[in-house]
Structure formats: C-alpha cells, structure tokens
Amino acid sequence: MRPISSGRQSKQSPITERPAADAAIGDVRPYTVAMPAPEEPSFDTRCVHESAAPDVRTPPLAPPLYLSSVYETPSPDLVERAMDHERGYYLYARTASPNVVALEDALAALEHGEAAVATASGMAAISSLVLALLAQGDHVVAASDLYGTTTTLLSGPLAAHGITTSLADVSDPASFRDAMRPPTKLVLVETVSNPLMRVADIAALAEVAHAGGAVLAVDASFTSPALSQALAQGADVVLHSATKYLGGHSDVTAGVVVGPAPLLETVRSARNVFGAVCSPLDAWLTLRGMKTLALRMERHTANALHVAGHLAGHPKVRRVYYAGLPSDPDHGCARRLLPRGAGGMLSFELADRPAVGRFVAALSMVRFAASLADVATTVSHPATTSHRGLSADERAHRGIGDGLVRLSVGIEAPDDIVRDLDQGLAAV
Template identity: 40%
Template sequence: MMKRNEQEQRNPQALRDETIVIHGDDSITDEKGVNPAIYYSATFQAHSASEFSEIAGTPRHPRYYTRYGNPVHERVQKIVADLEGTETALVTGSGMGAIATTILSLVAAGDHVIAQKNHYMSTTKIMDELLPKFGVDVTFVDQSDTSAFEKAIRPNTKLIMVETPANPTLVLTDLAAVCDLARQHGIIVVADNTFASPINQRPHDFGVDVVVHSATKYMGGHHDLTAGVICTNEELAERIWNTHISIGSVLSPMDGWLLLRGLRTLPMRIERINANALALAEFLENQPQVERVYYPGLPSHPQHELAKRQMKGFGAVIAFSIKGGYAETQRFVSALKLPPNAVSLGGVESLVVHTAAMWEGTMNEEQMQLAGIPANFVRFSVGIEHIEDLKEDVRQALQKI
C-alpha cells in the first residue's frame, strides 16, 4: 500500500502538512482579505432563475443554503481532505454528528455491523442501543485481534467501524489488516481518527473508506468550538451528504471559521503535544503511585510496534491507573493545579478526567466493563505547556493521594 512518503516521491508537487494548512484553500479566492470572511448567512442569492436552478441542483453547493454548504465550510473541507489524503470531505456540527450521519447513511434494516469493544462511549451507544431499533445487528470484537473481525463476518455484513487509538483505553486496531479483510468481502470500513489526527495517522493510506473526526479536538485546538469532519471519496460523500441534509447536523459559519483558524496551526501544535505527551508518559511510568501507564509511544504498550508502523506520532492522550481505587483517583485529579478537570482533548491546554466518573452517568455497568474502564482510570490530555511544569504538577498531586 502506498504510504505518504511514497506519494510525495511520486508527486513532487505534493504539499506537506505545514503548507497544506496554510495554502490548501488558496484556490478558493472570492474574498479580498488575507483572512477569509465569515459568511454568516443562512441562504445565498442567485443572480438569475437559471443560476438558481443550477445551484439548487448541485449537491453540496457552498452558496445555496448553509445546511447544504457554506463558503467557509468549503475551505475547511478542502484542507482536511488534503491532510487525510481523500478525494473530499464534509463538515458537521459535532464529531458525533459526523459518526452518526456516516453510519446511518451506510447501513439499513437487515444489515450487520462489526464494531470494537472499545469505542468512544457515544459510538458504543449507537451500536448497542440505536442501530438495533432499526433492525441492524451489531457484533462487538476485540480490536487488538484481527482474527476476531474475520470470525464475525456474515453474508450481510456491510460495515466495520474502528477507532484507533481507542477512547479511552488507547488500544490499537491494525488498519491494514482489517482493511485487507474487508476488501475481500466488499465491506466498507469507517475509522474514527480523532485520537490520532491526520498529522499522526492517515487511515485512508491503509485502505479505510471513510475517516471521521471530532474536529472539536485537535483540529479546533482551543476548546472553543464543536465540529465534525467526514473524509471519503466523492461517491460516498454524496451518499452521506444526502443523509446529512435530512438529519441537519450543521456546522455554524462561526464554528467553521474558528475551525479554519485552528487548522492553520495544527501541525505545529501536534509536534509539541506529541513531545510533551511522550515525556509525561515516561515520567508517569517511574512514579510509585501509578499502577500502569497506557500510551502507544511507550515500549511497554503491548501494541507499540503496531503504533510505530501506522502512526507518525502518538498523540496527546495518556491513560493511567492510580494505585488504590475510586477515592484515591478522585483525590489525585482534584489535587492537580494546571489541567482543568474537564472533558475533551487535543487543545492547547492540558485537560484531565477521572474516566469512571465521567462515563458512569451515561453508560451502564455492562457497557463500562465492555469499554474496559476500571474505577482507578485517569485520562490526561497533554497540551503545549512547558513539560517540566506539567511534571511538577503531576508529582505534587500524586503525593496527595
């Protein structure tokens, strides 16, 4: 399979990530300002009846009605598609908007879906609670075992849903192996690439048909917007878009503009975040109060070799377990001074959550066990602060357990 460096060698005109985020939308030149305008309009004017007819009949036109598209959406979609190496992209009002719209576009009553045991909690709830209501069967498998995917395939299997690294356990899926298996059976593969970002991992390079993101995270980068992105080929994009305009998970023009701004610095932020997270993970492994650290960049991670094969960097999120239980974990999280105790990840500031406390309100005990979330689990999203300040803060909090 052709990897990114091979693509660049064959196409010397291919731009690198740092240039794509700045110039990937240069072909869209309908403003005079250096900084693109915010098109805060629900609808757009046609100059004649014939032009209106043409615009209204063009799928995903950016200057018809903002539920269908918007000029700032067009810019974001061009940049993210280039980063992911896909033909095109769609934007939605949230990451779950992207995931739900994609899944509902690609399956129907009587179909079968294969999903991982470890998924973001809302994705798990779609698989476990929503799809069965519409006559879609779902089989959950251990994502670290490719043979489990193969054993789960049925004649009516239409979709394999993967997420790697998975939230919050950081278990990996072998993208190349799963995609090769799916291709043999004509099954569409959808990958949630939120935890990696297109800077650290490009699932489409390994054969994934549709790549989805919560752009609220790394792409936005400042914890000030919610957005989702769907990256795929033109044929599937139109199919998904037809569902999107019915469901209406619309990205506002302002959030689209904020997302465009966040994308401009994405490679630079990811570089710093990758370095900080690896250093903090190594630090945590040597702390006596820490039971275990889960981070794909560590040699101790059981899938470290796979991580090195399919990822360029290992991302912001470190999962670790505190010695003790629920109460000790609560004390540690409460004692931290720098990272807010808040959900989300991938922004400029570090964030921390006691994972069990976060998810117990929306998942039942069986779903928690399926997701592999013990009572003493911490999810730490590393930001761009100075690493020594982060280490010192973690050190003083561990001493208060």
C-alpha cells in the same frame, strides 16, 4: 449590495449625510419615519436594506466569515447550479456555505480523500455516515474500545432500527474476521482508541473488511491527519470530531467525514435531511485551528511521551496506556502506523475512584474537563464522563475501571505538566 437610495454613489449612509433629519428621529412616535427625501424609501425600509456588505478590494489575510443562512439566487439556473454543488454557488446554509466548503476542501486535501462533509459535531459525522450507509437488517463490526457515545449509538438507536453490532478486539484483526457475516456493511474503529489508547492496524482491518464486502471507517479524532493517514493505509472513510485536535482550543463543536465522492454524496444528503450541518463559525474556527495543527501535534506528542515515561515509573500509578512507550503492547503497531508519534492522549490507572478524586483535587494547573485536545493539559475520568453511558459491567468487561484517568497532554513546558501531576499523585 444593491443600492436602494437613488443616485447614491457614496457608501456613507444618507442618514449620516443629513444630520438634521437624523436629529428629528428621536422626536417622532415609534414606527414612524423622520421625513425621508421624496425619492428615497422610508427610514424603516432603509434600516432593513442599508446594511451593505463590506467593500474590500485588497484580499484579507484571514478568510471572511459568511454567517448568512441563505444566498440570493435570482434565477432558476442559479438555483440549479447551487443545488448541483457547483463551486461558488450557494443557496441555503444547511446544504452548503462558503466556510463549511472551505473546511471540507482542506480536510479532503489533508486526508487525501476525494470529498469531505463537515457536520455539527463528531457524533453528527458518525451518525451521518451510518444513516447514509446502513439500513434495517445490516450488521456492524466495531472495536470494543470506542468513545462511549459511539458505542451507545450502536447499541441504542441503531439496534432499535434493526441494525445489529458485534464487538471485536482492535488489536486482533482475526477477531474482526470471526465477527463478520454476510450483512456486515460497516467496520468501525478508532486510530487510537478512547480511553485505552489501543492502536488499530488499519491495513489488516481493511483487508478483513474488504474481504467481507464492508466499508472500513476509522475515527481519527485522537491522531488527526498530522499523525495518521488512514485512507492511504487502506480505510475507506475517515471521521473526525473536529471538536478535538482539528479545532484544538476547546471553542469548536464540529465533525467531518472524508472518503470517496459517491459515498460522500450520500453522507451529504443524510446531513442535509437530518440537519446535522457544521455552522460557518465552527468551520472558520476549525480552519484557524488547523493552521497550527502540525506544530501542536508535534508538541502534544513529545509532551505525552515525556509524561507517560514519568508516570510509568511512579509508585502511585498502577498502569499507563500509551502506545508511544516501548513497553506498551501496541508499540510495534504504533511505530508502523503512527510514524510521527502516538499522539497527545494517554490513560493511567490509580487504585480506585476515591484516589482519582484526591488526585484531581490536588492539581493546580491541569484542569478536569470532559473533552480533550486543548492546548492546555486536561484530565478526565472515563467512568463518569465519556463512558458514563455504559453499565458498570460493560465498563469492567472493557477494562475501564473506576480508577482509570484519561490525560490530554497539552503544549505547555513538559516539566510544568509533570510537576502538577506529581502534586496530584502525592495526594493519592
């Protein structure tokens, strides 16, 4: 902080140093100042300029949070350095800011990518990637089982801008090969899909995408870098909704794109011009969440396996979707690609929508919530939440029935989760 009160060494405010002048403030009319010393700027000016940055000589263990939307760059050279993203130089927080860069560095390192760009949400990550990569006339091949809003992005705004999409079965790389054609620029899948928990064979899909000259982008929101390393398996880009496991506590809305530096530079510019940057507070909270990511994922995964096994044997449950179960059709793929487990998400089928209503109403610990990946177990109903944007026919075609329940298994004691779910199922 540049001191504005002349000759003042102490960080203590001159206002508190001069109680007599302070006392007079209450007596004066608004917007006038109580008798500043002649060498000092007025009280009005000092209100603006006395808010010094904290003076800390011993490094804090928790990183500081830089909320500033703008940085002082008192020479054109400094502006250039900030614009060139030189480390430690900042200009304007829509372009870059310290906590956001720290999050990007951490995710690039954990995903073994060259660069990362953090965004305002998971959808902003996907949007920034497609805006960077695609133009009118281009074609996308996407998994048919994807988060509903991603499907809506492809079939709505992208289609309106002349970018077409074909859907393929994520368990069948040959169906992706069949859907590829010369303008295919992007192949888009989820590591473990929302909501049917299909596991993508990243290596096989990378081969298909690369043979057609396309980029393979993998949304790893359901697995996080603790369980899947999609870049190492052949993907070009990894995406996350950091709102989910990276944050882990339902207090963040953020996203990230990780991949090769030249492509990520284009994603960074798309994020900048469309204004989709991650906020410093969300970056800070995501980094705090990530400190316990490995521990949380281990527990989410162990609990989900326990719960899935229990549900699979329950008479009221028609089917369980969880690749960690040996009976699941994607179990073999999960064992190869997700050696640390299939994650904390599972789905199961009840008879119909009224059965889901009765189940949810009878739960006491597990809460109904549209998101996922909290440390607490939550339940949701894809037909009315994540996949509401699809028509009933589209949902039926994709196997998302009205009786489908999606469970985000938390880190509580597994028996407590099972007890509450059994209470819900008893009401079905």
